[in-house]
Amino acid sequence: MDAHQPRHKRRLLLQGLAAGALASGTPLVRAAADKVLRIGYQKFNTLNILKGSGKLEQALQPQGWSVKWFEFAAGPQLTEALNANAIDLGHAADTPSVFANASGVNAVYLGAEQPYPKGIGIFVAQESPIRSVADLKGKKVATGRGWNVQFLLLKALEEVGLSYRDIEPVYVTNAADVRAAFQSGNVDAATLWDPFLAGQELATRPRILRDGTGLSNNRTFHLAVPSFVDRHKDIVRTVFAELKKTNQWTQSHPQETAELLAPQLGVDPKVLRLATERRNYTTVAVDAGIVAEQQQIADAFLKLGLIKNPVRVQDKVYPEVLV
DSSP states (O other): OOTTOOHHHHHHHHHHHHHHHHHTTOOSSOOTTOOEEEEEEOSSSHHHHHHHHTHHHHHHGGGTOEEEEEEOSSHHHHHHHHHTTSOSEEEEEHHHHHHHHHTTOSOEEEEEEOOOGGGEEEEEOTTOSOOSGGGGTTOEEEEOTTOHHHHHHHHHHHHTTOOGGGSEEEEOSSHHHHHHHHHHTSSSEEEEETTHHHHHHHHHOOEEEEESTTTOOOOEEEEEOHHHHHHOHHHHHHHHHHHHHHHHHHHTOHHHHHHHHHHHHTOOHHHHHHHHHTOOOOEEOOOHHHHHHHHHHHHHHHHHTSSOSOOOGGGGBOSSOOO
16 A cells, blocks of 8 residues: 555545454443553564463453454554554564655554565566566566565665666555555566565465565564553563464474464465574664665655655654564
8 A cells, every 4th residue: 555645535534444343342442441451463573472471461450451453454454453542562673664754654663573685575476588687677576565575576676786666566455456466467476575575485486586685674664653652551561471482382383373373363384384484583672774775665765756755764664662
């Protein structure tokens, strides 16, 4: 989803989010005594594993809190939900977080996960005559506005002396649309992130032209509504404490992690095993180096005119370390 889509489209999206929240029994305006932590997540992430374990619910129960989980197709939709106060916290990749910053989304960075460069990729069909990123000049490439793989595409083109304007981006809104465009032959190349990239690799054996190694750390960020954090720092600290325990277990149990997530996400365990094996599960505070990474992304998209407002990432980091 474009961070600068027309206002009426954004209004319709927020209305849809509101309707979804109300249908699930979760109002957008929280009652003063409502002790429900609303968490947004996407397929395959540390929050998925925490959800599957049930440990967060156990930890919060003595404090009288419960947890409601909401799945989103991608980071831009999740950050819009944060902005609409439909959820309290959630996670999004580096580029969707920057686009959210640029569009004025009311969210702050709380923590970051370790680099995951092999979890993103630009790929073509095995039989494609395209042999390298340089061969993408003038070609159609399926990607999404504000996606982590859009930044990878930008950097991969620069690496071989091309610019983003040298390709024809075909914008889609979710991973399913990427797969459909790729498999129909309507695009020459495509971009995906795990677990969808892993699923594509196992299903059609595409040729990976470039992953994020040396170009994009592909971090995931934990984001939250700042007013919620201000009021409930103890709850946020509990989330990260339980997340740390879950991450430690996950790091040494990749097969068990895949089996835990498979029924929850509706994804083949083989796909999750491939994605899990190339990932490091650790959540850390957002330090100066990570801020600099995010600032590079913001500056790159501003230079291209793909975001309209300059972003000072440091201003979006919560002032207290809660991880």
